[in-house]
Amino acid sequence: MLNWAKFLLPFLLSYTILLFPADKQVIKKVLVINFDPIIKSRGNERLHRICHWNDPRKLTREYIKDLEECSWGYLRYKVVQWVDVDEFPPKVDGYRYTEEEYLHCLSGKGEWHQPDGVDYKYIIEKFKIVEKVEKGEIDEVWLWGAPYMGYWESLMVGEGAYWCNSPPLNDIACKKPFIIMGFNYERGVGEMLEDFGHRVESIMTHIYGSWEPKETHAWNRFTLYDKVAPGKAGCGNVHYAPNSEKDYDWGNKREVWSNCDDWLTYPRMTGKRRLVNCREWGNGDIRLHHKWWLKHLPHNEGKAPDGKLANWWVYIVNSPYR
Numbered sequence: 001m002l003n004w005a006k007f008l009l010p011f012l013l014s015y016t017i018l019l020f021p022a023d024k025q026v027i028k029k030v031l032v033i034n035f036d037p038i039i040k041s042r043g044n045e046r047l048h049r050i051c052h053w054n055d056p057r058k059l060t061r062e063y064i065k066d067l068e069e070c071s072w073g074y075l076r077y078k079v080v081q082w083v084d085v086d087e088f089p090p091k092v093d094g095y096r097y098t099e100e101e102y103l104h105c106l107s108g109k110g111e112w113h114q115p116d117g118v119d120y121k122y123i124i125e126k127f128k129i130v131e132k133v134e135k136g137e138i139d140e141v142w143l144w145g146a147p148y149m150g151y152w153e154s155l156m157v158g159e160g161a162y163w164c165n166s167p168p169l170n171d172i173a174c175k176k177p178f179i180i181m182g183f184n185y186e187r188g189v190g191e192m193l194e195d196f197g198h199r200v201e202s203i204m205t206h207i208y209g210s211w212e213p214k215e216t217h218a219w220n221r222f223t224l225y226d227k228v229a230p231g232k233a234g235c236g237n238v239h240y241a242p243n244s245e246k247d248y249d250w251g252n253k254r255e256v257w258s259n260c261d262d263w264l265t266y267p268r269m270t271g272k273r274r275l276v277n278c279r280e281w282g283n284g285d286i287r288l289h290h291k292w293w294l295k296h297l298p299h300n301e302g303k304a305p306d307g308k309l310a311n312w313w314v315y316i317v318n319s320p321y322r
């Protein structure tokens with residue numbers, strides 16, 4: 001007998017945008033700050049072009065599209081302001097690369113500055129981010145930059161902020177906590193989704209109060225993988241697919257039992273498992289794995305028996321959820 005779910009699921013996932021009608025979608029307004037200095041010694045071209053890196057605008061469009069798809073149409077990001085910045089951002093100690101110094105380090109002939117971390121407080125003040133958040137003009141900030149500009153993948157800022165794959169910046173007087181994402185135009189959409197995936201892991205751990213390879217609550221069960229829970233894999237996590245044996249092992253062909261399909265109908269679950277391997281999530285492709293994982297996050301209306309929302313995306317994009 002054919003396993004109908006195995007053949008029908010890819011078809012269903014390709015039409016996920018249709019699930020949430022417009023009145024059920026959430027639109028999040030984004031300020032994008034692109035630190036992409038013009039390099040005068042290289043024909044006045046922007047840094048990403050002279051290094052043959054990716055176009056941040058194209059990456060942004062694809063990322064927004066992927067997250068709308070992965071959230072089953074629930075999440076729609078809208079860029080309301082884009083700022084191209086013709087400078088290197090300052091480090092926490094005030095140091096700022098010149099184009100000569102940066103290119104010298106990039107060539108391997110120089111040492112990168114330490115501490116590497118960017119001065120977030122400078123960025124928040126310079127671009128009046130707190131005022132824009134509190135007025136409701138923006139909900140999130142996305143930073144674009146190059147290697148060694150010192151961004152966290154994600155950072156939660158403001159009163160009530162907590163760990164979001166980095167220590168919170170909660171000494172900023174903002175009554176509406178918000179997230180700053182840090183992206184690198186040397187990399188691709190897959191890495192952007194990885195940043196977002198680690199944000200998901202941090203937020204859901206906060207919501208459930210723990211994250212362990214146990215069956216004690218839904219978040220723990222969702223993230224189980226065969227190596228830590230033989231025969232009981234769920235959907236794994238950002239670094240570990242259900243059958244992974246090490247970090248980033250998304251191309252593993254070993255078959256394991258997983259209840260991954262059950263999470264698409266959570267909290268209505270059948271308990272059924274089936275054999276899965278890397279064919280499910282792109283045979284090792286980073287972007288395809290992360291899309292597969294994000295699509296399996298619970299996304300239905302109502303509440304689960306544990307009292308938590310059955311749509312985890314509400315927590316993920318309205319953080320800290322109140």
